[in-house]
Amino acid sequence: xxINRSGSAVWTGGLKDGKGAISTQSGALSAYPxxxxxxxxxxxxxxxxxxxxAAHASCFTMALSLILGEAGLTAEKMxxxxxxxxxxxxxxxxxxxxxxxxxxxxxxxxDATFQELAGKAKANCPISKLLxxxxxxxxxxxx
Numbered sequence: 001x002x003i004n005r006s007g008s009a010v011w012t013g014g015l016k017d018g019k020g021a022i023s024t025q026s027g028a029l030s031a032y033p034x035x036x037x038x039x040x041x042x043x044x045x046x047x048x049x050x051x052x053x054a055a056h057a058s059c060f061t062m063a064l065s066l067i068l069g070e071a072g073l074t075a076e077k078m079x080x081x082x083x084x085x086x087x088x089x090x091x092x093x094x095x096x097x098x099x100x101x102x103x104x105x106x107x108x109x110x111d112a113t114f115q116e117l118a119g120k121a122k123a124n125c126p127i128s129k130l131l132x133x134x135x136x137x138x139x140x141x142x143x
Contacts, residue, residue: 007051009034022046049084049095056098056127056135057082063125067117068106076105085133095133102139114141 007029011020021031029046038045057080068075085097102118118139122128128135 022051049086052095052127052131053082053084053098056084056125056131057100059125059127060100060121061102064102064104064118064121067121067124068109071113071117073106073109073113073117076107078102078104078106095131097134097136098128098131100135100137102137103142104139105142107143109141109143111141115139 006025008023009020010023010031011018013019016036018035020034022029022034023031033045034047035043035045037043039047039049060082061078061080064078065075079102081101083099083101084095085099086093087096089096100122104114104118106114118137122135122137
């Protein structure tokens, strides 16, 4: 099975004075603004790193839901936050890390099993596989 999903970006102008718009196939984003100021100066708008973070958090959480089900467990609630790090390096910038933080309530789960399954989801979710950055995970079981 092969599934293709798309996102697009439109850009006009130079790096610092230019403006962009991001759209997704689903319509979740439709010509949503992004630009230099949003990426580097904390101004309103989106940026590639937060989109990667949202993708990683959502993919990891769905993967963990699958893995929990395979282990006979069902989460009551899982909240995942991802922080993607963009660093200036010799010759430009690089995304160097994605830090996942998970808080979950999973009836019947013990911490050792939870940590094992969360680690498996971190290693095997499609976005983790896509990223070539260090991926870390902090998982806290709330029972």
